[in-house]
Amino acid sequence: MSTALPARTGGRGGNGGPPLPAVPRHALALAGVVVLGSFMTVLDMTIVNVALRHLSRAFDAPLSVVQWTVTGYSLALATVIPVTAWAVGRYGAKRVFLTAVALFTLGSGLTGLAWNVGSLIAFRVVQGLGGGMIVPVAMTVVLRAAPPERKGTMMGVLGIPVLVGPMAGPVLGGVLTDALSWRWIFFVNVPVGALALLLGARVMRDDGERTGRPLDLAGLLTLPPGLALLLYGLTLGGERGGFGTPGAVVPVVAGAVLVTAFAVRALRAAHPLLDLRLLRRASVGRAVATMVPFSAAYFGSMILVPLYWQQERGLSATQAGLLMVPQFLCSGTVMQISSRISDRVAPRAIIVPGVLVAVTGFLAFAVQAGSDVPYWRLVASLAVMGTGVGMTNMPVMASATRGLADTEVAAGSTALNIVSQVAASIGTALTASLLTATDGFRTTLLCGAGLMALALPMAVRLPKHRP
Incomplete structure (x- = not known):
C-alpha cells in the first residue's frame, strides 16, 4: 500500500522545473x-x-x-x-x-x-x-x-x-x-x-493522535440552528416568490443574527466549533469570495434551465434532462483536466478564464432564450457554460486548501462546504423569486449571468504564482 504512482515529469508548466511528486x-x-x-x-x-x-x-x-x-x-x-x-x-x-x-x-x-x-x-x-x-x-x-x-x-x-x-x-x-x-x-x-x-x-x-478539542457548546447552539433557519427562510422565500412574508423574513433574520453571533465569538474563542480565522488568509478568503457569487449563479441555473425547457418549450422532464447532458459532460471532462493543470500553474491563470467562459455561455443562453430558438444553439451555449464551470469549481477549492496544514484541513473543508451550501440556497431562492417577480425567463437568466460575473473582481486577486 505504500507504493506510489510515478511522479509527473517535465517540470511545472513545462518550464523545466522539478517534477511534481x-x-x-x-x-x-x-x-x-x-x-x-x-x-x-x-x-x-x-x-x-x-x-x-x-x-x-x-x-x-x-x-x-x-x-x-x-x-x-x-x-x-x-x-x-x-x-x-x-x-x-x-x-x-x-x-x-x-x-x-x-x-x-x-x-x-x-x-x-x-x-x-x-x-x-x-x-x-x-x-x-x-x-x-x-x-x-x-x-x-x-x-x-x-x-x-x-x-x-x-x-x-x-x-x-x-x-x-x-x-x-x-x-x-x-x-x-x-x-x-x-x-x-x-x-x-x-x-x-x-x-x-x-x-x-x-x-x-x-488518524493517530486526536486533538481532544472540547466541544464548543455556544457555537453548537448558534451556528447549526442559524444555518438551518437561514436556509429555511431562503427556501420558503423562493417558493413563495418573495421574502416579504413573516414566514420567510423571520427565519432569515433570526438565522442571520445567530450566524453573525457565532462569527463574532468564533474569531475570539480559543476552540471555536469552526475556525473562521482561516478566512483571514488571502488564499482562503479570496477563493471563498470567488466561490460565493459563482456557486450561487450556477446552482440557480440548475433549477432555472430545466424549468425553461419544460415551461417555455413544452418538453418532458426526461427530455429536459437529456438536453443538459452536454453541459455536464463538458463540465466534468474539463474539470478533470483543469484540476491537474492547477497543480502546475497559478490559480489566477485558470480560474479567471474559467469565470469568463462560464459567464459567456450563461449570457449567450440568456440572450437567446425564447420559444423558437433552435435547440442546438441553446445546448451549445450551455456546453460553453459547463466548460467554464469545469475550469473554475475545483481549482478554486484546490487554491483554498493548498496552504492548509493537516490539522487545519478538516476545518477548511467544513467551511468550504458550508459556504457552498449557503451559496447554493441563496442562488436557488433568488432565482425562484426573480422568476416570479419578473414573470420571464430571459430577465432572470440575465440576472444570473450578472451574478456569476461578480466572481471576477476577486478571481483576479487570487495567487499569481504557481503552487
Missing part, C-alpha cells in the same frame, strides 16, 4: 472509497425531484408538503456540516466517515419503507444528518493523503460525483419510479452504502 496509491484508493460515498449524497439531491408527484399521489398529500422531503434533507445537511471538523478531531476521520455513511444508508432504507408522508420526511432528515458529513470528511481524508503539490489533481477526483450525479439522478429516478416504484430511488443507496462501508473499513487508516 507522485500521488501515493493509498491516496488513490482512499479517493475511490470517498467518491463512492460522496456519489450517494450528490445523486440523492437530484434523484428525488422527478418523483415528487409520484410521492404526492402515493401518500395523497399536497405537493407543498411532499416538497419537505427535499427541504428537510437540505436543512439536515446544513445542521450537521458545522460539527464535522470537531468530530473529525475528536473521533478521527475514518470513524466519522463510516458512521456518516452508515447513517445515510440506514436513512435511505427507512425512507424506502416509509408508510406515510410524516415518516417519509423524518427518514429523509436521518439521511441528511448522515449525508451532511460525508463530503467534508471525504475532502479531509483525500487532501491529507495527497502531497500539497497534487491537491488539484485530487480535487478533480473528488469532483467525479459532481459530474455523474446531476446527469444520472433525473434519468435513474425516472426509470426506477416508472419501472419499479418510488421506493427504489431510496433502496438503490443501500447496496452502494454497504459497499462504501466495506471498502472504507478495509482501506481507511486511523
Whole structure:
C-alpha cells in the first residue's frame, strides 16, 4: 500500500522545473472509497425531484408538503456540516466517515419503507444528518493523503460525483419510479452504502493522535440552528416568490443574527466549533469570495434551465434532462483536466478564464432564450457554460486548501462546504423569486449571468504564482 504512482515529469508548466511528486496509491484508493460515498449524497439531491408527484399521489398529500422531503434533507445537511471538523478531531476521520455513511444508508432504507408522508420526511432528515458529513470528511481524508503539490489533481477526483450525479439522478429516478416504484430511488443507496462501508473499513487508516478539542457548546447552539433557519427562510422565500412574508423574513433574520453571533465569538474563542480565522488568509478568503457569487449563479441555473425547457418549450422532464447532458459532460471532462493543470500553474491563470467562459455561455443562453430558438444553439451555449464551470469549481477549492496544514484541513473543508451550501440556497431562492417577480425567463437568466460575473473582481486577486 505504500507504493506510489510515478511522479509527473517535465517540470511545472513545462518550464523545466522539478517534477511534481507522485500521488501515493493509498491516496488513490482512499479517493475511490470517498467518491463512492460522496456519489450517494450528490445523486440523492437530484434523484428525488422527478418523483415528487409520484410521492404526492402515493401518500395523497399536497405537493407543498411532499416538497419537505427535499427541504428537510437540505436543512439536515446544513445542521450537521458545522460539527464535522470537531468530530473529525475528536473521533478521527475514518470513524466519522463510516458512521456518516452508515447513517445515510440506514436513512435511505427507512425512507424506502416509509408508510406515510410524516415518516417519509423524518427518514429523509436521518439521511441528511448522515449525508451532511460525508463530503467534508471525504475532502479531509483525500487532501491529507495527497502531497500539497497534487491537491488539484485530487480535487478533480473528488469532483467525479459532481459530474455523474446531476446527469444520472433525473434519468435513474425516472426509470426506477416508472419501472419499479418510488421506493427504489431510496433502496438503490443501500447496496452502494454497504459497499462504501466495506471498502472504507478495509482501506481507511486511523488518524493517530486526536486533538481532544472540547466541544464548543455556544457555537453548537448558534451556528447549526442559524444555518438551518437561514436556509429555511431562503427556501420558503423562493417558493413563495418573495421574502416579504413573516414566514420567510423571520427565519432569515433570526438565522442571520445567530450566524453573525457565532462569527463574532468564533474569531475570539480559543476552540471555536469552526475556525473562521482561516478566512483571514488571502488564499482562503479570496477563493471563498470567488466561490460565493459563482456557486450561487450556477446552482440557480440548475433549477432555472430545466424549468425553461419544460415551461417555455413544452418538453418532458426526461427530455429536459437529456438536453443538459452536454453541459455536464463538458463540465466534468474539463474539470478533470483543469484540476491537474492547477497543480502546475497559478490559480489566477485558470480560474479567471474559467469565470469568463462560464459567464459567456450563461449570457449567450440568456440572450437567446425564447420559444423558437433552435435547440442546438441553446445546448451549445450551455456546453460553453459547463466548460467554464469545469475550469473554475475545483481549482478554486484546490487554491483554498493548498496552504492548509493537516490539522487545519478538516476545518477548511467544513467551511468550504458550508459556504457552498449557503451559496447554493441563496442562488436557488433568488432565482425562484426573480422568476416570479419578473414573470420571464430571459430577465432572470440575465440576472444570473450578472451574478456569476461578480466572481471576477476577486478571481483576479487570487495567487499569481504557481503552487
